Amino acid sequence: MSKFSQRSEEKELMDDLECSGEELVQTLKELKTINRWLGGNHVTTSGIAKFFDSNPKDKYLIADIGCGGGDMIRVMHDWAINQPSQVNFIGIDANPNIIKEAKSRLFDLKNVTLTVQNVFSDEFLNQKVDITTCTLFTHHFTDPELVDLINALKVKSKIGLVINDLHRHPFAYYSIKYLTAVFSKSPMVQNDAAVSVLRAFSRNDWERILRQAGINDFELTWHWAFRWQVLIKS
Numbered sequence: 001m002s003k004f005s006q007r008s009e010e011k012e013l014m015d016d017l018e019c020s021g022e023e024l025v026q027t028l029k030e031l032k033t034i035n036r037w038l039g040g041n042h043v044t045t046s047g048i049a050k051f052f053d054s055n056p057k058d059k060y061l062i063a064d065i066g067c068g069g070g071d072m073i074r075v076m077h078d079w080a081i082n083q084p085s086q087v088n089f090i091g092i093d094a095n096p097n098i099i100k101e102a103k104s105r106l107f108d109l110k111n112v113t114l115t116v117q118n119v120f121s122d123e124f125l126n127q128k129v130d131i132t133t134c135t136l137f138t139h140h141f142t143d144p145e146l147v148d149l150i151n152a153l154k155v156k157s158k159i160g161l162v163i164n165d166l167h168r169h170p171f172a173y174y175s176i177k178y179l180t181a182v183f184s185k186s187p188m189v190q191n192d193a194a195v196s197v198l199r200a201f202s203r204n205d206w207e208r209i210l211r212q213a214g215i216n217d218f219e220l221t222w223h224w225a226f227r228w229q230v231l232i233k234s
Helices: 021-038 042-054 071-082 096-105 122-126 143-156 170-183 188-199 203-212
Strands: 059-065 085-094 113-114 127-136 157-166 218-223 229-234
Touching: 021 071, 021 096, 021 188, 042 071, 042 127, 042 157, 042 218, 042 229, 059 071, 071 096, 071 127, 085 096, 096 113, 122 143, 122 170, 127 143, 143 157, 143 203, 143 229, 170 188, 203 218, 203 229
Parallel strands: 059 085, 059 127, 085 113, 127 157
Antiparallel strands: 157 229, 218 229
16 A cells, blocks of 8 residues: 555654754744745635635734744734734644744734644633634644544634645655755654655545535635645634
């Protein structure tokens, strides 16, 4: 059986919620560069734009789930500057070391709140937002965990969810594997970048998971940089 025929459940080093120190800082730095080079950030912002167009408001609150070092929040913030509505952000991650790094990186943004939370906690569910975004986050979960996560995010979101994650494909896998082997100085990146592709999704995976979650109203599109955009209305 091909390694690409189904989702891997191999854990990434970054899944350790106690990872910290220089290796974590180097990893977050390299991930920012990789995502900028590959150009996948627009998958998230274009999804938000669709929800803005269909749900016009003067003010929005967006929660970025699994925010990491805050790179995607910075991208969304810079994009939102040119929007007619006011946009505030909440960055949520389960790793306190990562949130500490994000606070350092985003100290200049006054419309951003960063917090350590478990996405399945009552505190998380009770704090409503307009839109939740997940960028390169959902592949960290198994199918059954994703069913629970998606339903939790639907409860949290008044308008909908924007998911931006990887397409499991041989080209994506071998490209990132060799690029990180040559250019990365982080053992975590060298390991996790390729593993993340194996944990990622085919179209059939997403359609199966969404059916299992009872989601019928969604939009699933493929984008360059081997990304899926999943839009789910609440």
